[in-house]
Amino acid sequence: MDINVVNALTYEDFVKLFGNVVEKCPLISAAIWSHRPFKDLADIEAHITEFILSLPDSGKEGILRCHPDLAGRDLQSGTLTRESQEEQSQAGMTTLDSAEVLQMYRLNSEYKERFGFPFVICARLNKKADIVGQLSERLKNDRAVERERAIEEVKKICRLRLRNIVLSDIQTKL
């Protein structure tokens, strides 16, 4: 995707295309449209990061709370966003046996009880065993550390979703 094409998008098309690079937070891509023209994809990513980091702690926690549980209710009921569905599927969350589903449920519940937001991890970069391991490990963090840790994962997810949009568009054009 040519950055000039992106810079020529109306805000409506921009939000339609990039609105879910941060899960269920179209506000963020809608906001950074104000910073056009972008130099390149990295510039878009930098503006998103800058916006997220400018938020108060409650706002960062709000971003996390817009994320679904891994192997949770939305996966079971088929109400995940397309992006989350693909990511959870790639990480093996769609093929857990019942003992594994229960284990994830228990760990997610403990995590949410402790922090007041869901466990967020870049599923594309982690396999099932790593996810369970990190979930158990990160449960030991204090809330402020864990909030920042989880936001780092949001940034990784965002980076991969951005790349995915660009790649699929190029494939469409080929």
Add this chain to the structure above:
Amino acid sequence: MDINVVNALTYEDFVKLFGNVVEKCPLISAAIWSHRPFKDLADIEAHITEFILSLPDSGKEGILRCHPDLAGRDLQSGTLTRESQEEQSQAGMTTLDSAEVLQMYRLNSEYKERFGFPFVICARLNKKADIVGQLSERLKNDRAVERERAIEEVKKICRLRLRNIVLSDIQTKL
């Protein structure tokens, strides 16, 4: 609705209930959940206002860009949120004749071209003629003035949506 009931909600139920009090910005209600316990409904509203006003100008514009056009594409195609559908209907936007639809299209386009965000007005508090009049009038503002003006409308919409949630819940309980 008893405020104690609200304060006892998980963040998931809180976002499900209040997630669209600012149009398509669940991030905002998800964020202010961090400030529980709330004293009353006015306290929830105050936290939302505080959050919105803490955003950089791009963030305020981002909120506006999450709103649909009045009598626009989403209304025609039936893809408005439930809340917007009700509000636009009450303001008479669903019963415009073709000349009025064209007039709204022309004015909305001019407004978006000028400001880079859509015209936002609390439809519940305005009738058709007032909406057209204010749209024409506000087109004369400069961008900074108009951004703040539009955010005032977002706050009015939010206040009425909050009240609506509380009222419908009480009605359900009766």
